[in-house]
Amino acid sequence: MNLASPRSVNLQLLIGGIVVAIYALGFGTGYTQRVLSVAGIYALMAIGYQFIFGYAGAIALSQGAFMGLGAYVSGILSVRYGIGFDASLPFSLGLPLLVAFIVAVPVLRLQTHYFALATLIISQIILLIAIQWVDMTGGANGIGGIHPLSLLGWNVPPGQATLILIWSVVALGAAAAWQFGRGSLGQAYALMRVNSVAAASIGIDTARLRLIAFLLSSAYAGLAGAFYVHAIRVISPDVLELPVMVTCLTIAVVGGRTRTAGIVTAAVLIIELPEWFRFMQKYYLIAYGAILLLVVIAAPEGLVEAWQRILTRLRPARVAAPSRIAPIAVSWGHAAGRGDVAESPLLSLTEIRRHFGGVRALDGVSFDVAAGEILGLIGPNGSGKTTLVNIVSGIYRPDAGRVRFGGADITPLSPYEIARLGIARTFQTVALVDAMSALDNVAVARGSGRLSLRQTFSVGIDDAHLARRRGEAMGFLDLMGVADDAARPCGALAYGLRRRVEVARALATEPRLLLLDEPATGLNQSEQEDFARRMAAIVRARCTLLVIEHNIPFLNAFVDRLVCLDYGRVIAQGDVASVQRDARVIEAYLGRGVVP
Amino acid sequence: MITLQLLIDALAIGAAYSLVALGFVLILNATSAVNFSQGDLVMLGGFVAVALAAYLPVPGIVLLPLVLVIMAGLGLVFSAVAYFPLRRRPPEAVFISTIAVGIILQNGANAVFGPEPQAAPALLGSGEVELGGLSIGRQSLAVIATAIVLILALRWLLGGTQFGRRLRATAQDPDMAAAVGIPVSAMIAITFALATALAGAAGALLAHNFFVTPTDGTNYILKAYIAVTIGGWGSIPGAVAGAGLIAIFEVIYPALPILVPALGRVDWSGIAFSQTTSTIVLDAIILLILLVRPQGLFGEAVRQRP
Numbered sequence: 001m002n003l004a005s006p007r008s009v010n011l012q013l014l015i016g017g018i019v020v021a022i023y024a025l026g027f028g029t030g031y032t033q034r035v036l037s038v039a040g041i042y043a044l045m046a047i048g049y050q051f052i053f054g055y056a057g058a059i060a061l062s063q064g065a066f067m068g069l070g071a072y073v074s075g076i077l078s079v080r081y082g083i084g085f086d087a088s089l090p091f092s093l094g095l096p097l098l099v100a101f102i103v104a105v106p107v108l109r110l111q112t113h114y115f116a117l118a119t120l121i122i123s124q125i126i127l128l129i130a131i132q133w134v135d136m137t138g139g140a141n142g143i144g145g146i147h148p149l150s151l152l153g154w155n156v157p158p159g160q161a162t163l164i165l166i167w168s169v170v171a172l173g174a175a176a177a178w179q180f181g182r183g184s185l186g187q188a189y190a191l192m193r194v195n196s197v198a199a200a201s202i203g204i205d206t207a208r209l210r211l212i213a214f215l216l217s218s219a220y221a222g223l224a225g226a227f228y229v230h231a232i233r234v235i236s237p238d239v240l241e242l243p244v245m246v247t248c249l250t251i252a253v254v255g256g257r258t259r260t261a262g263i264v265t266a267a268v269l270i271i272e273l274p275e276w277f278r279f280m281q282k283y284y285l286i287a288y289g290a291i292l293l294l295v296v297i298a299a300p301e302g303l304v305e306a307w308q309r310i311l312t313r314l315r316p317a318r319v320a321a322p323s324r325i326a327p328i329a330v331s332w333g334h335a336a337g338r339g340d341v342a343e344s345p346l347l348s349l350t351e352i353r354r355h356f357g358g359v360r361a362l363d364g365v366s367f368d369v370a371a372g373e374i375l376g377l378i379g380p381n382g383s384g385k386t387t388l389v390n391i392v393s394g395i396y397r398p399d400a401g402r403v404r405f406g407g408a409d410i411t412p413l414s415p416y417e418i419a420r421l422g423i424a425r426t427f428q429t430v431a432l433v434d435a436m437s438a439l440d441n442v443a444v445a446r447g448s449g450r451l452s453l454r455q456t457f458s459v460g461i462d463d464a465h466l467a468r469r470r471g472e473a474m475g476f477l478d479l480m481g482v483a484d485d486a487a488r489p490c491g492a493l494a495y496g497l498r499r500r501v502e503v504a505r506a507l508a509t510e511p512r513l514l515l516l517d518e519p520a521t522g523l524n525q526s527e528q529e530d531f532a533r534r535m536a537a538i539v540r541a542r543c544t545l546l547v548i549e550h551n552i553p554f555l556n557a558f559v560d561r562l563v564c565l566d567y568g569r570v571i572a573q574g575d576v577a578s579v580q581r582d583a584r585v586i587e588a589y590l591g592r593g594v595v596p
Numbered sequence: 597m598i599t600l601q602l603l604i605d606a607l608a609i610g611a612a613y614s615l616v617a618l619g620f621v622l623i624l625n626a627t628s629a630v631n632f633s634q635g636d637l638v639m640l641g642g643f644v645a646v647a648l649a650a651y652l653p654v655p656g657i658v659l660l661p662l663v664l665v666i667m668a669g670l671g672l673v674f675s676a677v678a679y680f681p682l683r684r685r686p687p688e689a690v691f692i693s694t695i696a697v698g699i700i701l702q703n704g705a706n707a708v709f710g711p712e713p714q715a716a717p718a719l720l721g722s723g724e725v726e727l728g729g730l731s732i733g734r735q736s737l738a739v740i741a742t743a744i745v746l747i748l749a750l751r752w753l754l755g756g757t758q759f760g761r762r763l764r765a766t767a768q769d770p771d772m773a774a775a776v777g778i779p780v781s782a783m784i785a786i787t788f789a790l791a792t793a794l795a796g797a798a799g800a801l802l803a804h805n806f807f808v809t810p811t812d813g814t815n816y817i818l819k820a821y822i823a824v825t826i827g828g829w830g831s832i833p834g835a836v837a838g839a840g841l842i843a844i845f846e847v848i849y850p851a852l853p854i855l856v857p858a859l860g861r862v863d864w865s866g867i868a869f870s871q872t873t874s875t876i877v878l879d880a881i882i883l884l885i886l887l888v889r890p891q892g893l894f895g896e897a898v899r900q901r902p
Contacts, residue, residue: 106887117821121879289699296693297681
């Protein structure tokens with residue numbers, strides 16, 4: 001995704017890892033091995049945390065509590081019921097998963113600040129229960145005498161064997177997280193993180209993605225907790241208190257939100273840190289705070305990414321010009337014989353009303369869009385055009401009225417469901433992932449409805465799905481005339497090109513109806529003409545188009561019909577010439593008393 | 597009778613919580629960022645009062661202006677360290693930087709003052725006053741009076757002065773405020789100073805009856821957060837109302853077995869009305885509120901632009 005090749009840094013990390021491993025296994029004392037085992041446990045917890053915090057972009061403050069919950073379950077089963085580490089895993093993973101699932105319903109749809117609060121409250125409840133339920137948990141004193149790690153009847157001795165076992169699991173967990181992030185699913189999360197409305201507009205079920213991330217996080221935390229309690233062999237409410245969560249957050253931020261290798265490195269550094277800051281005694285947490293603050297300010301993408309950036313600047317990687325990906329043609333819409341010409345009208349709006357506070361943004365709007373038509377929606381600022389597009393695409397619900405699409409009532413559907421039915425859109429302010437290439441920004445729209453964990457983990461090293469999606473995306477970039485810029489990150493593209501990439505992404509969902517919200521804004525005269533020409537050619541052959549615009553000359557070039565809104569009502573509709581001559585339209589734009 | 601006494605206690609706690617929540621809302625409105633260290637700033641205010649009292653053996657009411665000034669100064673430092681370097685980044689960055697500041701404060705206080713609870717001097721002296729047959733703690737009355745004065749002063753500052761209008765304009769739309777010539781950065785820095793001073797006042801007021809320990813912050817940030825959630829995200833009167841509701845719940849719920857003797861006779865009343873259970877019940881209620889009304893009890897005063 002990045003232009004700089006990350007390979008060099010990964011090699012350095014690998015070498016560093018091997019050095020630490022040789023030192024720990026060959027020369028390390030039992031104490032060193034114990035500290036590194038704990039580092040591995042924190043690494044596992046923080047790798048899990050990157051699903052919800054890194055990929056889904058939500059500040060969850062419950063990861064420490066989920067780890068503590070796993071630890072308590074495993075510890076209690078061990079001491080009170082004599083169930084070993086491995087046999088108790090279904091429960092030590094299961095309970096955090098279950099709690100996460102139950103709280104996900106009320107909590108996951110909350111906005112960032114409420115989500116953080118809600119997860120903090122859940123953590124506090126779990127902590128208080130652990131303190132209060134003395135008979136089961138040992139209360140504030142906790143429980144000791146927990147059996148050491150055991151695996152399939154083998155009692156894993158402390159020291160080397162435990163260290164190797166824990167780090168093997170870390171390696172597996174890290175590999176799974178890496179696989180999670182590198183393909184189409186990771187791209188979908190990247191878009192959702194930047195703009196969840198845009199993600200939904202290409203058919204990504206953002207609620208489901210969030211749930212998956214939250215559940216995966218809790219499962220990793222539960223697993224880490226089970227290891228923790230059997231490695232430390234005592235459990236007390238300390239594990240549920242805020243410092244554990246803070247350590248996890250620090251590791252995730254220092255390592256880089258979605259850089260698994262960075263997180264593993266950060267876990268070792270952060271857990272080893274107190275050993276280096278011995279002279280600070282137990283106040284090493286001050287150092288955690290200072291490091292967290294410094295990294296957030298100076299290297300928000302994490303230390304590994306920052307290191308990579310510095311290296312790239314010192315010694316620019318000679319990246320071979322990316323081999324141009326061959327476009328895979330996608331035949332869709334009328335061209336594929338799946339047109340909508342028969343079922344006219346394609347979109348039908350009846351008496352749509354929507355108010356914001358005292359403002360009636362839409363006040364009973366009704367009109368139809370015929371299949372295969374190119375319709376221009378005009379109207380002065382504040383006339384309700386964008387609100388209307390937001391209602392058709394499901395972002396707002398109307399207070400009254402119906403939206404029918406292809407004969408079916410889509411009013412109650414959520415944005416991603418509407419997108420999957422075949423309505424695509426662009427936004428007034430371009431909503432792309434700046435860090436991702438233009439190609440991947442379009443590829444993410446291919447098959448966004450079929451994202452699943454099973455698919456993510458069954459593609460293997462060579463991701464054929466992603467390769468095909470990129471090929472198809474290339475075809476759509478080609479249609480919009482931006483294929484030459486496919487490999488460049490969107491953040492580096494000029495405004496006009498970004499607009500085209502966004503349209504290409506909308507087209508890549510193979511829409512039956514395309515909604516463009518002020519596509520000509522910010523384009524110069526020749527860009528506008530080129531855009532109009534392309535849209536006419538692309539759309540005419542394949543789908544229906546509703547385009548919002550102020551710019552009448554731009555619209556004249558390619559629309560069949562105009563609808564004009566003013567103060568939330570349709571004041572005129574018909575062919576371009578007659579709407580332009582309409583007295584009310586002229587009045588709406590120019591004011592009363594202007595004689596044409 | 598006992599109900600009235602409890603209500604006065606609740607009012608005292610609620611008054612202090614209001615100051616915490618107000619500071620939280622001021623920063624929230626000015627920067628649309630959550631200040632997660634607001635609770636630790638309360639704790640810091642408590643320790644500042646404790647430290648000052650060691651050098652100046654005067655009543656708390658004399659120390660309070662000093663605490664306010666010192667904390668306001670620290671608020672400026674706080675904004676320079678944790679907010680201004682991140683102002684062009686998403687609000688999550690500030691959220692994390694304030695968590696970091698909270699960690700530093702908490703462990704710094706632990707290093708300097710130790711983990712033992714310490715008490716700040718009473719505002720006007722401890723003991724009780726007899727008032728119409730009620731015996732009421734002097735400190736409670738003084739806390740209520742002080743908080744009311746501070747809240748009214750804040751109200752006047754925000755609502756009655758040109759400075760307050762500029763501050764509110766900055767909170768509503770920083771770009772627009774800058775466009776009409778308001779020094780936005782200075783306004784934000786002053787907001788941090790005000791918010792930190794309010795937190796400090798709350799800390800100094802609470803640290804007599806309830807003591808102060810370095811780990812108190814988590815508790816107070818939760819209270820502020822919950823108060824602001826109940827009262828409507830970004831609403832200033834809402835924050836005060838939310839803080840009051842929390843305080844009433846906290847005082848009344850554990851006292852239910854005394855207020856309703858029938859409950860006291862049930863054999864599980866010890867555990868059901870313990871301080872811990874009270875917190876769990878409050879937490880559960882907040883989760884329910886978020887479930888039923890994700891926008892808070894009274895709606896959001898600050899609306900996110902899509």
